[in-house]
Amino acid sequence: MRWIIRVGVVLAVLLVLGLGLGAMVPAERVAQAVSSQFEAMTGRKLQLQGEVSPRLWPSLGITTGPVSIANAEWSESEAPLFQAQGLSIDVNFGALLGGEVRILGLSADQPEINLERSAEGQANWDFAAGTGGGAGSVPAPATGFTLDEGRITGGAIRFVDRQSGREIALDDVDATLSIPDFSGPFTLSASGLSGGQPVALELTGGVFSAFALGRVVPVTATLTAGGTKLGFDGRGGFAPLAAEGALTADLADLPALGALTGAALTRPSPGLGQDRLQVAGTLTLDGSGAVYLRGAEIIADQNQFKGDLDLLPGEARPLLKGTLAAGPIVVGSPEGSDQSGGEAEGWPEAEIDVSALGTLDAEVALSAPSLDLGELKLGPTRALVTVERARAVIDIREMQAYEGQVTGDFVVNGRGGLSVGGRLKFAGLQTQPLFADLMGWDRLVSTTDAELEFLGVGNSIAAIMKSLEGQGALELGRGELRGIDIAGMLRTLDPGFVGEDQKTPFDGLAGTFTIAAGVLSNSDLKLVAPYVTAAGSGDLDLGERRLNYRLRPTALAAEDGTGGVMVPLLITGPWADPSFRLDLESIAREKMEAEAKAAAARLEEEAKAAEEAAKAELEQRLREELGVEVAPNESVGDAVGDAATEALEEQAIRALEEILQGE
Numbered sequence: 001m002r003w004i005i006r007v008g009v010v011l012a013v014l015l016v017l018g019l020g021l022g023a024m025v026p027a028e029r030v031a032q033a034v035s036s037q038f039e040a041m042t043g044r045k046l047q048l049q050g051e052v053s054p055r056l057w058p059s060l061g062i063t064t065g066p067v068s069i070a071n072a073e074w075s076e077s078e079a080p081l082f083q084a085q086g087l088s089i090d091v092n093f094g095a096l097l098g099g100e101v102r103i104l105g106l107s108a109d110q111p112e113i114n115l116e117r118s119a120e121g122q123a124n125w126d127f128a129a130g131t132g133g134g135a136g137s138v139p140a141p142a143t144g145f146t147l148d149e150g151r152i153t154g155g156a157i158r159f160v161d162r163q164s165g166r167e168i169a170l171d172d173v174d175a176t177l178s179i180p181d182f183s184g185p186f187t188l189s190a191s192g193l194s195g196g197q198p199v200a201l202e203l204t205g206g207v208f209s210a211f212a213l214g215r216v217v218p219v220t221a222t223l224t225a226g227g228t229k230l231g232f233d234g235r236g237g238f239a240p241l242a243a244e245g246a247l248t249a250d251l252a253d254l255p256a257l258g259a260l261t262g263a264a265l266t267r268p269s270p271g272l273g274q275d276r277l278q279v280a281g282t283l284t285l286d287g288s289g290a291v292y293l294r295g296a297e298i299i300a301d302q303n304q305f306k307g308d309l310d311l312l313p314g315e316a317r318p319l320l321k322g323t324l325a326a327g328p329i330v331v332g333s334p335e336g337s338d339q340s341g342g343e344a345e346g347w348p349e350a351e352i353d354v355s356a357l358g359t360l361d362a363e364v365a366l367s368a369p370s371l372d373l374g375e376l377k378l379g380p381t382r383a384l385v386t387v388e389r390a391r392a393v394i395d396i397r398e399m400q401a402y403e404g405q406v407t408g409d410f411v412v413n414g415r416g417g418l419s420v421g422g423r424l425k426f427a428g429l430q431t432q433p434l435f436a437d438l439m440g441w442d443r444l445v446s447t448t449d450a451e452l453e454f455l456g457v458g459n460s461i462a463a464i465m466k467s468l469e470g471q472g473a474l475e476l477g478r479g480e481l482r483g484i485d486i487a488g489m490l491r492t493l494d495p496g497f498v499g500e501d502q503k504t505p506f507d508g509l510a511g512t513f514t515i516a517a518g519v520l521s522n523s524d525l526k527l528v529a530p531y532v533t534a535a536g537s538g539d540l541d542l543g544e545r546r547l548n549y550r551l552r553p554t555a556l557a558a559e560d561g562t563g564g565v566m567v568p569l570l571i572t573g574p575w576a577d578p579s580f581r582l583d584l585e586s587i588a589r590e591k592m593e594a595e596a597k598a599a600a601a602r603l604e605e606e607a608k609a610a611e612e613a614a615k616a617e618l619e620q621r622l623r624e625e626l627g628v629e630v631a632p633n634e635s636v637g638d639a640v641g642d643a644a645t646e647a648l649e650e651q652a653i654r655a656l657e658e659i660l661q662g663e
Contacts, residue, residue: 042127044081045070061090061105072124075116077160081124084111084155107151111173115159150177157192159262166262170194183209195259197226205236214239226256232283240287247283247293252276266353271331273300281309289313296322303329311360316389320362332374346545347462354414358390375438376401390414396424404428404447420464421455431476439545440576446479446509454515466518466543476509484580487531490553490567495582505530518543527551540575547575550583 038046050065068083090105116124155173159166175190186208191200205211206218216237223230229252234245251257251273258265268274281296291311298305309322364385371378379400386393392412399406408424429448436442454470457463481504485497511525518541525536538549552568568583 042069044127050086060092061088063088071114072116072122072126074118074122075124076118076162077114077116079112079114079158081115082111082113084108103147103150105149105151106147107153108155109153111152111155113155113157115157117159117161117163119162121163146182147177147179150179151175152190155192161262164262168194168260168262170199170260179208181208183207186211194225195256197253197256197259199223199225199256199260211237216242216244219243219245225253225260227253228257234283236285241285241289242287243283243285245283247279247281249279250277251279263359264355265359266355268300268356269332269353271301271303271329276301296324298324301330303327303331309364314361317358318360320360320364320387322363323365324367326366326368328370328372329368330372332372347460347465347543349460349462351459352418352461354390354412354418357387357392357412357414360387361389362387362392377433377437378406401426402430402434404430417457418459418464419455419457421470422453424452426450426452431479443482443484444476444479445482446476446506448474448476450474462543468515468518468542470515471513472515473512474510476506478507480505486534486551486569487529489569489580489582490532495580498580511536515542525551534569538571545575546573547578548572 035046035048038044047066047068047070048064049067052065053063054061064087066083066085067087068080071077071079071081086109088105088107088109089103091103114124152173152175155175157168157170157173159168161167170192171194173190173192175188177186177188179186185204185206187205188201188203191198193199201221201223203219203221205220211217211219214237216235219232219234219236221230221232221236227250229250231248232243232245234243236243236245254265254267254273254277268277276299278299279293279296281293284292284294286292290313293309293311296305296307296309303326305324305326307322307324309320309324312319312321362385365382366385367380367382369380371381380398381396381400382398384395384397386395391414394410394412396407396409405427406424406429407427408422410422410424411420413419413421427449429450431444431446431448432442434448435444450472452470452472454468454472456465456468458467483498483500483502484504485502486504488502489495489497506527506529508528509526511522513520513522515521520540520542521538522540523537525534527534527536532553534551534553536549536551538547540547540549549571550568551571570581570583571578572581573579
């Protein structure tokens with residue numbers, strides 16, 4: 001703002017001085033003189049096109065044709081820094097004779113202001129490296145300068161920040177600036193359009209002479225953008241940007257505020273400010289680009305937060321640090337909504353927008369007495385939320401849930417799409433309210449300890465559930481399964497043991513599982529109940545919300561102590577309303593397989609017996625007819641071979657003896 005004020009004053013003074021030459025020299029000479037002097041004072045070329053027309057009535061003044069101020073030499077834009085279809089200046093003649101510049105009116109017709117910051121941080125509105133009045137600097141306004149009314153009509157402002165990639169555009173800008181006393185208060189009113197949304201600024205400051213030099217002075221400001229309204233009451237200055245005072249913000253229209261600031265802001269999700277988002281506290285800007293909010297009070301829909309927040313500049317994006325203590329938090333669809341994951345026919349398919357994760361990094365400690373996530377109800381919670389490059393990690397320090405405890409971490413990754421994952425441990429959770437909230441199923445009454453590691457990818461809950469991968473373990477203590485009497489069903493082979501008055505008490509249940517493509521698979525379930533022990537295996541399709549499970553008894557006892565037929569139980573269908581069926585076919589199939597195995601075993605025994613009998617008969621004949629004895633661990637072939645060898649050796653010896661005796 002300082003350069004606008006100084007350039008405007010310099011230009012006005014030069015044109016007013018040129019007014020005195022208007023009666024003696026041609027208008028072209030006046031324009032040339034003013035342009036040369038402006039360039040000498042600012043280092044920027046000023047072009048005045050058309051006639052420079054003086055007037056004496058109703059006030060002393062001057063009107064120009066099109067005017068423009070050259071851009072910086074390094075600018076990548078071909079547009080000038082400033083251009084307008086014309087300027088009109090009115091001054092107080094009596095004050096001018098007394099040596100005081102009192103501008104009654106200064107107006108610009110359809111001005112265009114093009115602001116730019118280079119990748120190296122240079123600003124095209126910076127006319128000099130210093131403020132010492134060297135070449136190219138803009139002199140400070142002279143003492144005694146006043147402005148009854150400065151006006152812009154039909155203007156346009158463009159700001160391109162090549163460091164951050166932001167672009168800000170304002171159209172149809174109308175503004176009025178009043179400085180009745182150079183050393184007193186001033187007012188600024190401005191309005192325009194940003195991205196088609198109306199924006200307006202009302203600013204009142206004290207001690208204009210100090211403010212024009214960038215110093216901190218009392219300031220009251222109100223900014224509106226669409227349905228968003230920001231208010232500030234305190235002290236502020238702009239060289240560097242510094243402020244301290246009370247901030248109130250009604251952020252009902254974040255997209256409009258984002259368009260004004262060059263940031264892509266979207267409407268928050270339910271519970272995070274979708275219908276109501278308000279911020280209040282003591283705001284401090286220290287001139288380094290850091291923003292501090294102390295005693296912050298944040299209202300996001302029905303949720304309230306209190307604490308301290310710091311927004312620090314970063315290389316790629318700002319860093320938000322702070323501590324927030326909340327009241328009861330409700331996030332997601334309201335209770336009873338048709339989008340409830342447990343009661344609806346399928347998982348919600350609405351797209352989840354996590355683009356806000358990419359706007360800043362964060363390190364925020366959060367605590368709340370309760371947390372309602374729509375499908376899950378949690379108790380006192382303490383967590384550290386960190387965000388880095390659109391990836392949020394929630395480190396759970398304390399979380400009470402369903403009369404138990406949850407520890408671990410949960411990750412929401414918004415880099416190139418959405419994925420969620422985590423490593424969680426559950427201790428002592430009540431299963432009945434847990435599964436009722438999560439799945440709409442309240443038949444399992446027990447306490448559970450569990451471990452879960454998972455990862456899901458997709459832009460909706462439905463897509464995430466269908467893509468889940470992971471593993472875990474589950475262990476339940478003493479409890480009961482309501483709506484079915486498994487032991488009675490297996491004892492009597494009657495599948496009718498189903499209904500509201502039926503239940504299966506058990507002493508314990510445990511197993512491990514894996515998850516692939518949204519399907520949970522288990523093969524080692526162990527169930528221990530008063531009248532039955534069983535093993536289970538099967539699949540739970542998390543994406544389609546269906547199950548296909550087989551429970552096979554490993555030991556079965558009737559109430560009178562006798563045994564029973566151990567028939568497997570099949571549990572299939574949607575998990576909200578599964579069907580139960582005794583697997584009698586498997587019993588017949590297993591019986592046939594057992595009989596076939598028994599028959600094969602009998603045949604093998606008979607063949608073995610026949611072989612033994614034939615061997616015994618052969619050994620007897622060898623012994624009687626040839627005198628060959630078969631040792632217990634010797635085969636018949638070896639015994640015959642050994643006997644033949646011995647016989648040959650004996651014959652050879654006898655033959656040798658006869659030869660020797662004949663000699």
